[in-house]
Structures are given as C-alpha cells and as structure tokens.
Amino acid sequence: MADELVQVPAREARAVRVASGGRFRVIDVEGGQVVDLFAFAADDVGEYASAEHTRIWVNRLFPRVGEAFVTNRRRPILWLERDDSPGVHDMLCAACDPTRYRLLGVGGWHASCQENLQGAMAALGHDRVEIPQPINLFMNIPVRDGGELGWEPAPTRAGDSVTLRAETDCIVVVSACPQDIVPINHNNPTPIAVELL
Numbered sequence: 001m002a003d004e005l006v007q008v009p010a011r012e013a014r015a016v017r018v019a020s021g022g023r024f025r026v027i028d029v030e031g032g033q034v035v036d037l038f039a040f041a042a043d044d045v046g047e048y049a050s051a052e053h054t055r056i057w058v059n060r061l062f063p064r065v066g067e068a069f070v071t072n073r074r075r076p077i078l079w080l081e082r083d084d085s086p087g088v089h090d091m092l093c094a095a096c097d098p099t100r101y102r103l104l105g106v107g108g109w110h111a112s113c114q115e116n117l118q119g120a121m122a123a124l125g126h127d128r129v130e131i132p133q134p135i136n137l138f139m140n141i142p143v144r145d146g147g148e149l150g151w152e153p154a155p156t157r158a159g160d161s162v163t164l165r166a167e168t169d170c171i172v173v174v175s176a177c178p179q180d181i182v183p184i185n186h187n188n189p190t191p192i193a194v195e196l197l
C-alpha cells in the first residue's frame, strides 16, 4: 500500500487521523515555512497536545528528538521520532488569530492558524474545540539574553521534515502558518505536506 500524502496549500490546514503507533512525516515543501501542529485525542477532543504542559514534561523550552509531546492531562500523545531539519522548533507562541493580525495593522480578513484549526476540526464534526498552544514546527523564536524573544525566519530548506509517532489514536491538524507580517515565514507563506507512513 502506498504511503498517503496530504498536501496542505499555503495559508491552509488539513486534519488527518492517526492510529495509535502510527507515524507521519511533516514536510516543509519549499522551505522557510512554519507549521502549527495540533493533536487531539480521537475519543475525546477535550484532551489535546499542549506545549505548556510539554515544557514541564521535558523540562525544556523547545522540542528534541526522542521526547514526547503531552496533553493538557499530562499524557504523551505524540513522540518526536526523527528530525530531518535544522532542529529549530517553538513551544512558546500561541497560534496566530484574527486579533493578532488586527493588532499588527491588517485592515481586512486575514487567514490565521486559529481559524484554520477551527475549520479543519469543524469539517470532522467538532464545531467547538479549545485552541491549544501549538507545537510550532520549524519556527525560530530564540530567547535572547534578558528573556526577550526573537522573531526569526524559519531556517528550513525545501524538503526538510520531522517524523512523529502517535501514542494514542488522535486527530492531527497541521496549519501552514499564513503569517506574512512578521518575518517567520520570510513574509512568503508556502505549502506543506503530511506523509502518513
């Protein structure tokens, strides 16, 4: 059976179901693109991967190969199995949302990872979900001396990827972050892909 490849257009999101023990690869197709990754327990979407709980679990600010991402109930839901990227990921920043873009001076509607997540989950019948603090793959937010955050362009090149494994049946949502005001996506949002292995 061929591996399934899910294409996620620039500025959009897709949801995929991953069974317990299933593995998937998140690919930065063109490079320099941040991915907001969300995972919800399939049997209860009130349980979801939580960056703020994961930071405590791993005692680190940022993900590392071999470590788990845990839920708001402090149980592993995903494992970072392999990293074929520069290894720069963020667990500090909330998903972008309509208010964020308004505060950045955008006049009209602007796509956001929050609305992308809500749309992808609604398509599966989950009309109301929490907006978890995401795992921001390939996002480069260095912590400077004194605690200040940097907002640096994603350092990935075309085809870079990470491979994750599900600890439990889950719904994974990946959003190709549409941020084009601050330079995390080189001001040029591009597509991503998810390969179900």
Ligand SMILES: [Zn+2]
Pocket: 036, 095, 096, 112, 113, 114, 176, 177, 178, 179
């Ligand atoms: Zn975003």
